[in-house]
Amino acid sequence: MKIVCIGGGPAGLYFGLLMKQLNAEHDVTVVERNRPYDTFGWGVVFSDATMETMRAWDRPTADRIQTAFNHWDDIELRFKGRVLRSGGHGFVGIGRKKLLNILQARCEEVGVTLEFDREVHSDTEYSDADLIVAADGISSKIRGKHQDVFAPDIVQRPNRYIWLGTEKLYDAFTFDFVRTEHGWIQAHIYKFDDNTSTFIVECPEHVWLAHGLDKAGPDESVAFCEELFADNLQGEKLMTNSRHRPESPWLNFQRVKCERWWLHNGNSHVVLMGDAVHTAHFAIGSGTKLALEDAIELVRQFGEHGDSPSALPAVLTHYQEARSIDVLRLQNAAWNAMEWFEVCGERYCDQLEPEQFMYSMLTRSQRISHENLRLRDKGWLEDYERWFDARAGVARAADEPSVPPMFTPYTTRSVTLKNRVVVSPMAQYSAVDGIPSEFHLVHLGARAVGGAGLVFAEMTCVSPTGRITPGCPGLYTDEQRRAWQRIADWVHDNSDAKxxxxxxxxxxxxxxxxxxxxxxxxxxxxxxxxNWPLISASPQQYLPGVSQWSRAMTRADMDEVTAQFAAATRRAAEAGFDWLELHCAHGYLLSSFISPLTNRRTDAYGGSLPNRLRYPLEVFEAVRAVWPAELPMSVRISAHDWAEGGITPADAVEIAQWFKQAGADLIDCSSGQVTKQESPIFGRMWQTPFADRVRQEAGIATIAVGAISEADHVNSIVAAGRADLCAIARPHLANPAWTLTEAAKIGYTELTWPKQYRAAKRQFEANIQREQAAAAAKG
Structure with a gap:
């Protein structure tokens, strides 16, 4: 085949090299706009794992990179006058010019033609090629010409950054955060050769503007950064990149994601690779990794499906399918990390102490978990756990092991939970006339002895017409109260759960x-x-064309329902419940007032968010007034409607602030289920960012929910300060003793088992250890 790679970056060069090695008969040319052996930029970084992959595909290249790279294990944080360090992270730094020179030399050795100093504007310039690889970067002209086919989604992010260098050498990947009069500015620093380190300075747009950096050229920008980080630089200078635009060296990161990666144009097939098809923020240093792995995967597909022109459609189809999942996963992680740095000044820098700030920073992408940190640096993590334990009121002797964060107690008002695990309210549809049944006793009792700190009954309704289904429980009669009291008494008599x-x-x-x-x-x-009649903030039909219509509540309706909530609250207190939560989420009655998608009122209870909150706050205040002052109250909200025009996470912060002012102790941060037009983005711990944002910006404790399914998840969330408690739903349906099971999995044996079951405890923990050892032995 005749193959032309447009763009002589890592993607184009490495693909050309590997493809020529796959079949020496291929005519492979790499076209580069720069001069021979000339490039620009500072250092690039990728992981030890990427090096291992490269070694498997082309050992000579990997060996040359290894002799040229700078390897480090440590990450260092400079923050609030402290220097903290964690090891075991395994990164490789190499100068971009050095990396490309190695790849260029290897291409020449295997017979790849290198054509320099040529700017390519269109794939039609190589119309005789069978395959054109467009690896021409983030501003790809090839992608731009065919954007109707490639359908690129390009998002410009708000932070400004400048890519600098310095001759000061660092022995760790260093993050330096400096508070200025206008806000926080951070630096990402790493050594990439024997003489130079990359020094990236980043800050939010408003901070950049406030310092007048929009009017600063390269020299003024360098002088500003040198003064700002003088304590770090210790007299060393910063250097600009000669290829920066003279009018402004400060850039905005652009996230690129294409719907389609290849096309057939005339005689040629054109495929995008590297930054032309996807970008990953430098916050996790994976742009080069993605480019190299693109090249590897495309060559792998040629090896599997044939490396002739006739195989191109199948090869390119499988290439996109194979890479899309991995790229999306890494882009999501990079997005999380990028967002962390974008908001850290307002969300974390002032709120968190250095120890927790570093933990939050290390786990920012959600790819590195609590137990992964233990593998990387056991000593550092145990020291951090001891720090967290002390602040949670856990006293440990020097020779005692630390307590995992999820198993530290949590106290609010007079209630102390033994750990941070909550059994979510989960509808069981098994009540009769609103009366909880024997099923509820067994269901809630089993989970109470299963190790969680707090067990929630399902949403319990304040009137017969306030039920979801005929099988939903209520608390509007004394008979119901007595049935609930029996359950609460059983939990208190037979477990240490609340x-x-x-x-x-x-x-x-x-x-x-x-x-x-x-x-x-x-x-x-x-x-x-x-059927019974329905009420809500405004007339609506939840399932269009299917559900019955609700009518808008009148003032009399509001007074009646408020009185029903207060009466149910009194019964809950009489029944002996330890905790009360007001359900203001998921499109139910109180939620229907909060969301603009369901509240279209024109009176004092509609319009602005404060107006839409007016009635839910009236109910909350009525409930708080009759609920014992020494007992806590939480509020469940939908922090995101996942639909245009609905509640956003920014709104959730304001909602939380209003409930905090009214006396709420925690905000339970769920989302969605307000409209069937929603488009949620699911994933592991997918709703935790809402709890994190509300906790930091509204200054109130939170409960995280949503696809939290392992001890590792809970430990990571709680340890980072993203939430105070984690509510676990479906895993508790599958395993009532989920908390006891997860404790055994992570080797925490101090969690108390019910005395009736203790005979099984040691054997259960030993079996899990054997299973884990066997799995580790298999690799």
């Missing part, structure tokens, strides 16, 4: 069938109870 009551009203989402009979489907004549 039990919480979540009160709510279904609003427009009521009068439906039980989940297994058709979730959200309205009751029919064949069901055991007829």
């Amino acid at each position: 039990i919480g009551m979540q009160l709510g009203h279904s609003g427009a989402k009521g009068s439906t069938r039980r989940m297994w009979d058709g979730i959200d489907q309205p009751l029919t004549p064949a069901d055991d109870e007829p």
Whole structure:
């Protein structure tokens, strides 16, 4: 085949090299706009794992890089007058020019033609090529010419950064955070050769503007950064990149993601590679990694499907399919890391102490977890756990092991939870006339003895017409109160868990069938109870064309429902519950007032967010007034409607502030289920960022929810200060003793088992250890 790589960066050069090695008969040319053996830039960084992959594909190149790279294990944080260091992270730094020179030399050795000093404007300039690899960077002209096919999604991020260098040498990947009169500015620093280190300075747009850096050229910008980081530089100078635009050396990062990666144009197939098709923020240093792995995967596909022109459609299709998942995963991690640096000045720098700030920084991408940190630097993590333990009131002797963060106690008002694990409220649809049944006793009792610190009953309704289904429990009669009291007493008598009551009203989402009979489907004549009338903030139909219509609440309705919430709260206190949560999420009655998607009122209870919060706050205040002052109250909110025009995470901060002012102790941060037009983005711990943002910006404790399924997740969330408690739902349905199980998995044996089950404890923990050892032995 005749192959032309447009762009002589890592992607184009490495692909050309590997493809020529796959079949020496291929005519491979790499076209580069710069002069021979000339490039610009400072250092690039990638992980030890990337080096191992390169070694498997082309050992000579990997060996030459290894002799030229600078390797370090440590990450160092300079913050608030402290210097903290963690090891075991395994990075490789090498000058961009040196890396490209190595790749250029290897290409020449295997017979790849290098064509320099040529700017390519269109793929049609090589119309005789079978394959054109467009590796022409973030501003790809090839991608731009065919953007209707490639469909690039390009997002410009708000932070400004300048890519500098210095002759001061660093022995760790160093992060330096400096507070200025206008806000925080941070530097990302790493050594990449024997003489030079990369020094990237980054700050939010408003800080950049406030310092007048929008009017500063390269010299003024360097002088500013030298003065700002003088304590770090110790007299060394900073150097600009000669290729920076003279009018402004400060850049905005652009995230590139393409819907399609290749096309057929005339005689040629064109495929994007590297930054032309995807970018990853420098916060996790993976741009070069992505480019090299693109080259490897495309060559792998040629090896599997054939390296002739006829194989190109299959090869390119499988290439995109194979790479898309890995790239998306890494881009998501890079996005998390990027966002962390974008908001750290306002969200973390002032709020967190250096120890927790470093933990948060190390886990910013959510790729590095608590136990992964233990593998990297056990001593550092144990020291951090001891620091966290002390602040949670856990006293440990010097020779005692630290307590994992999830197993530290949490106290609010007069209630102390033994750990940070919460059994989420989960609808069971098993009540009769609103009365919790024997099933509820077994269900909640089993989870109370399963190790969690707090067990929530499912959303319990304040009136018959406030139920979701005929199988939902209530707390509007004394008979219901007595049934709940029996459950609460059993939990208190047989476990050291606390039990919480979540009160709510279904609003427009009521009068439906039980989940297994058709979730959200309205009751029919064949069901055991007829439909009942629905109320909400405004008339609505939850399932368009299916659900029955609700009517807008009148003032009289509001007074009646408020009184129902207060009466149910009194019964909850009489039943002996330790904790009360007000359900203001998921499109139920109180949520319908908060979201602009469901509240279209024109009176004092509609319009602005403070107006839309007016009635939920009235209910909260009525409930708080009759709930014992010494007992805590939380509020569950939908922190994101996932639909245009709905509640956003920024709104969630304001909502939390209003409830905090009214007396809430915690905000339970869920999202969605307000409209069927929602488009949520699911993933591991996908709702934790809402709890994190509300906690830091509203200054109130939070509960994180959503795809939290391992001890590692809980430990990472709690240790980083992203939430105070973690509510676990489906894993607790599958395993009532989820907390006891996860404790055994991470080797924490101090969690108390019910005395009736203690005979099994040691054997259970030993079996898990054997299983883990066997799995590790298999590799």
